[in-house]
Amino acid sequence: MIDKVFESAVAALRDVKDGATVMVGGFGTAGQPTELVDALIAHGARDLTIVNNNAGNGEVGLAALIKARRVKKIICSFPRQTDSYHFDAAYRAGGIELELVPQGNLACRIEAAGAGLGAIYSPTGFGTRLAEGKETRRIDGRDYVLEFPIHADFALIKAERGDRWGNLTYRKAARNFGPIMARAARCTVAQVAAVVALGALDPEIIVTPGIFVHRVVVARNS
Amino acid sequence: MKPLTRNQLAARIAHDIPEGAYVNLGIGAPTLIANFLPKDREIFLHSENGILGMGPAPPAGQEDWDLINAGKQPVTLLTGGAYFHHGDSFAMMRGGHLDICVLGAFQVSASGDLANWHTGEPDAIPAVGGAMDLAAGARQVFVMMDHMTKQGEAKIVERCTYPLTAARCVDRIYTDLAVLDVTERGLVVREMVEGLSFAELQRKTAAPLVQGQSQALP
Numbered sequence: 206m207i208d209k210v211f212e213s214a215v216a217a218l219r220d221v222k223d224g225a226t227v228m229v230g231g232f233g234t235a236g237q238p239t240e241l242v243d244a245l246i247a248h249g250a251r252d253l254t255i256v257n258n259n260a261g262n263g264e265v266g267l268a269a270l271i272k273a274r275r276v277k278k279i280i281c282s283f284p285r286q287t288d289s290y291h292f293d294a295a296y297r298a299g300g301i302e303l304e305l306v307p308q309g310n311l312a313c314r315i316e317a318a319g320a321g322l323g324a325i326y327s328p329t330g331f332g333t334r335l336a337e338g339k340e341t342r343r344i345d346g347r348d349y350v351l352e353f354p355i356h357a358d359f360a361l362i363k364a365e366r367g368d369r370w371g372n373l374t375y376r377k378a379a380r381n382f383g384p385i386m387a388r389a390a391r392c393t394v395a396q397v398a399a400v401v402a403l404g405a406l407d408p409e410i411i412v413t414p415g416i417f418v419h420r421v422v423v424a425r426n427s
Numbered sequence: 428m429k430p431l432t433r434n435q436l437a438a439r440i441a442h443d444i445p446e447g448a449y450v451n452l453g454i455g456a457p458t459l460i461a462n463f464l465p466k467d468r469e470i471f472l473h474s475e476n477g478i479l480g481m482g483p484a485p486p487a488g489q490e491d492w493d494l495i496n497a498g499k500q501p502v503t504l505l506t507g508g509a510y511f512h513h514g515d516s517f518a519m520m521r522g523g524h525l526d527i528c529v530l531g532a533f534q535v536s537a538s539g540d541l542a543n544w545h546t547g548e549p550d551a552i553p554a555v556g557g558a559m560d561l562a563a564g565a566r567q568v569f570v571m572m573d574h575m576t577k578q579g580e581a582k583i584v585e586r587c588t589y590p591l592t593a594a595r596c597v598d599r600i601y602t603d604l605a606v607l608d609v610t611e612r613g614l615v616v617r618e619m620v621e622g623l624s625f626a627e628l629q630r631k632t633a634a635p636l637v638q639g640q641s642q643a644l645p
Contacts, residue, residue, distance in 0.1 A: 232476040232513075233499040235492060285554040286499075296552055305553050308475065309517035309560030316514045328563045329521060332594040334545075335555065377510055378477045379493040384512040412512070 208369045210400050210421045214244035217394045217420040221245065221359055224277075226254040228315070228355075228386040230362035233286075234262055236379035238363040238396045240424035242266040245275075245361070252277040256315070256355055258308060258382060260284035260292035271295055280355060282308035307335060310352050312385060318354035319388025319417075327352050360390035363424075364413065367397040368404075371418030372411045380412065387417040396424040428622035430574070430603035431645060438463040439645045440529060440571055440601050444470055451475065451520065451561055453530040454498040457571050460529060473525060475557040477516050480508025497557065520557065521564040528565035530558065532572045532597075534587045537634035539597040539609035541570065542589035555592075562593035574602035574631055581633035583607070583614065604628060606644060613637045618644035 211217040218241065221227065227245070231237030245253075246269055255276050260283075261268030270276055272291040279301060284292050295301040306314065307329045317325045326349035330336040340351040362383040364373035373395055375383055387393045395418050431439065433456055441463035444450055451473045452458050461483065464470050472481040474496045481496060482503035490501035504510075519525055534542040541562050544555045562568055575581055583600065600607045605628055606618040615637045619628055621644075629636050 233495065235476070235495050235499075283554040283556040285552040293552060297550075303553075305555060307555050307559040308513075308557040309521050309564070312513040312517045313521075327521070329560045330593075331563070333559065333591045335559070375510075377491065377493040377504075378474070378495060380510055380512050381477050382513050385514045 209371045209415070209419060210369050210423075214240050214396065214422045214424065215247055217241070217422050218244050218248050218359070221248055221250045223250050224252045225250060225358040226256065226356065228256040228357040228360040228382075228390055229267055230360070230381065230383045230386050231266075232258050232378070232381040234266070236363050236375075236381045236383060237266045238361045238424070239266045241361040241394060241396050241422065242270055246270055246273050251275050254278045254280065256280045256311075256357060256386075258282050258311065259286060260289050262286060263288045268292070271301065274300065276301055278302040278304065280304040280306060280311070282306055282311050305335060311355070312382070314352050314355045315382070315385045315389045318356045319385060322354060324351055324353050326350065355389065357386070357390040358392065360386040360393040362386055362393065362395050364395045364397045366399050366401050366406060367395055367418070367421045368401055368406055368415070369421070370403060371395070371415030371421055372406050373397065373413040373418060374406060374410060375412055384413045387413045392419045393417055394420040394422065396422045399423065428620055430620060433459060434463075435645055436571060436601060436603055439606070440569060441465065444468070444527060446470070448526040449473055449479070449519070449524065451525055451528040451565065453528065453558070453561065454556070455531045457529040457531060458496070458498065460571070473516075473519060474502070475516050475520060475560075477511050477513060478502070478504065478508065479511070480505040482508070517557070517560055520560045523564060523566055525561075525565040527567045527569060528561040529569045529571050530561060532570045532582065533589045534582050534584050535570050535572075535597050535600055536587045537583075537585055537614055539595045540587050541568070541592045541597050542587040543592050545590045547589050558592050562596040567598045568596045570597050570600045572600070572602055574604040581631060584633040604631065607636070608639070615639040616641055618642045620644045
């Protein structure tokens, strides 16, 4: 019997290695898998490359991971926020590398990884400093920048409900990066508010099919 | 001569958004436009974090932090609205499905280059978000900004000195003094606030202006 449900977040992340690339879902705090990130902090892996839209808010989740000096590099679109002080301090001290990516390029590079594409041509960023040094091409009169996929060892995402096969539904705008990150990682771990019986999720409303999800954890506070 | 207030400017832009338009209002001042959209038009507001049919802020105490806008403030969903993931959301933006986006700007050039994401200061922590995707992808890009900086420098310039968000993307500029179209023949003045002469507007603008059939603003 296939059962992807793990008893705890810590158990679901026990094999994250130092130097791993870890995608973390969420846009700001909406959809941020806080319990999984807490487990990643407890696990102790270092020199991580983190992929997220932001660079942490306040004291929780990703901000706490950065504060604990576990992040070597962050790939994101919008690090600077009013409450991103842990990232700001680490960045100014030279303690964290930043790869700044326009949000849509971040999304489509993650999608490219999940879809098995070698690269994509995106119009976003052409002629700007974020495309400096990158290969470009004019196609049908429009200019594009060659962008490469972002693969990950782990994706940590937050969903609403899941079942033992890993099928997921999401809640409102907390969906954001979850479905695309789930496809781009070798091991996707989803924290859910509730695990329901197989068949309880209407197949018409499953957003992420279980093939993209390897481990499911119930987060009591989700 | 009285410059428009932020709200007057937002109301002026709202007037130009037609029935049925799919619209993204950028973070900051452009979000004010939502307050002035004509009630008799159905207009679809898009938020890049994954919402179409975005409604106003909820009453105090009814915030749902899974339902926020691109500025990470709580919002609501209108009847008929939908949620979707980032791949879909940026396909809407990059794929030319949005009719209009309204963005703030540090500078706009005579040819419609937009600079709105980075001041270029060496110690600034850069952040870009969805600005480049909107500028590159929306069918029409409107800019909403003050005509000059607080220090009295022109924001409409021959060439942007700040790092670009996208080249040749702006279609129309709405400022507290005027409405200008970016055209093949240059920046055409469509509207000016009452009591402002074309010559005076030109003096406040660091790129040549073309006098259109000017109307009073608003």
